[in-house]
Amino acid sequence: MDARPQPLSGNEMPRFAGPATMMRLPARGDARGLDACFVGVPLDIGTSNRPGARFGPRAIRAESVLLRPYNMATGAAPFDSLAVADIGDVAINPYDLGDSVRIVEEAYDRILATACRPLTMGGDHTIALPILRAMRRRYGPVGLVHVDAHADTNDEMFGEKIAHGTPFRRAVEEGLLDTGRVVQIGLRGTGYSAGDFDWCRKQGFRVVTADACWNVSLSPLMDEVRRQLAGGPVYLTFDIDGLDPSVAPGTGTPEFAGLTAAQGFEVVRGCRGLDVVGADLVEVAPPYDTSGNTALLGANLLYEMLCVLPGPATVGDREAPGI
Numbered sequence: 487m488d489a490r491p492q493p494l495s496g497n498e499m500p501r502f503a504g505p506a507t508m509m510r511l512p513a514r515g516d517a518r519g520l521d522a523c524f525v526g527v528p529l530d531i532g533t534s535n536r537p538g539a540r541f542g543p544r545a546i547r548a549e550s551v552l553l554r555p556y557n558m559a560t561g562a563a564p565f566d567s568l569a570v571a572d573i574g575d576v577a578i579n580p581y582d583l584g585d586s587v588r589i590v591e592e593a594y595d596r597i598l599a600t601a602c603r604p605l606t607m608g609g610d611h612t613i614a615l616p617i618l619r620a621m622r623r624r625y626g627p628v629g630l631v632h633v634d635a636h637a638d639t640n641d642e643m644f645g646e647k648i649a650h651g652t653p654f655r656r657a658v659e660e661g662l663l664d665t666g667r668v669v670q671i672g673l674r675g676t677g678y679s680a681g682d683f684d685w686c687r688k689q690g691f692r693v694v695t696a697d698a699c700w701n702v703s704l705s706p707l708m709d710e711v712r713r714q715l716a717g718g719p720v721y722l723t724f725d726i727d728g729l730d731p732s733v734a735p736g737t738g739t740p741e742f743a744g745l746t747a748a749q750g751f752e753v754v755r756g757c758r759g760l761d762v763v764g765a766d767l768v769e770v771a772p773p774y775d776t777s778g779n780t781a782l783l784g785a786n787l788l789y790e791m792l793c794v795l796p797g798p799a800t801v802g803d804r805e806a807p808g809i
């Protein structure tokens with residue numbers, strides 16, 4: 487097996503043929519020996535409106551066959567320096583959200599016991615909580631770049647503490663976040679109260695609402711974000727509904743007047759230089775994605791995430807003892 491596999495070329499096998507792994511990378515059974523992995527979490531029983539994100543990982547993989555190895559905008563050549571593969575999906579329990587959260591947590595503990603940095607294909611945003619719990623055990627409290635139309639800091643939904651609108655409230659309560667190193671970008675829409683985003687600000691989060699992003703480049707914002715979040719591990723969580731439904735209609739809780747596709751790229755590319763220990767792209771719901779563009783955009787954003795990861799782990803810390 488190649489230590490640093492390249493994606494299967496479109497000139498070796500037609501792009502519409504062969505197994506649809508993420509970016510046509512080799513499939514592996516686990517994260518051992520990898521610097522980064524793509525992993526799916528096909529869970530949508532935490533959604534509050536339209537379900538369907540359980541089909542997200544499969545649709546993202548299917549659309550990702552169009553991606554090529556080199557980033558023509560940034561010059562990044564991730565497969566030349568990192569060992570990357572697709573390690574498949576986490577076998578969540580489709581009848582039990584609480585049990586699924588436990589299963590995801592355990593799966594990420596196993597991934598993070600290696601030096602591998604996971605790039606996750608959701609799944610609804612509930613999955614950020616178990617991932618952040620595992621991140622906390624591995625790295626301590628992490629900084630967070632959170633792109634979303636929604637703050638996802640509700641206390642409860644239908645009396646439930648675990649749902650796709652609550653993960654970052656739980657994350658604060660459980661000490662998973664370095665709250666002075668958290669930025670939320672793209673928040674908008676209608677709320678339950680006029681002060682919905684105030685709770686976030688009270689925690690020390692930087693809240694950048696969507697209207698503050700209209701018609702401007704987000705590169706200057708990301709310069710500030712890099713300064714604020716430098717000096718510790720950072721997790722990037724990207725809800726596709728942070729983008730406008732005109733470019734990302736295939737999602738469960740769409741809100742209009744969101745970020746453009748280019749602004750989404752600017753945010754991810756602006757994370758280059760941070761110690762990004764993992765990232766996710768969540769809430770792609772293929773049943774509402776008639777063109778496949780939402781999944782294709784999600785695949786591109788996941789590739790951009792790969793392109794901003796730090797260099798490969800050194801041989802000595804590639805695998806933790808006992809793995």
Ligand code: MN
Pocket residue numbers: 611634636638650725769
């Ligand atoms: Mn969300």
Ligand code: MN
Pocket residue numbers: 634635636725727728739769
């Ligand atoms: Mn959202």
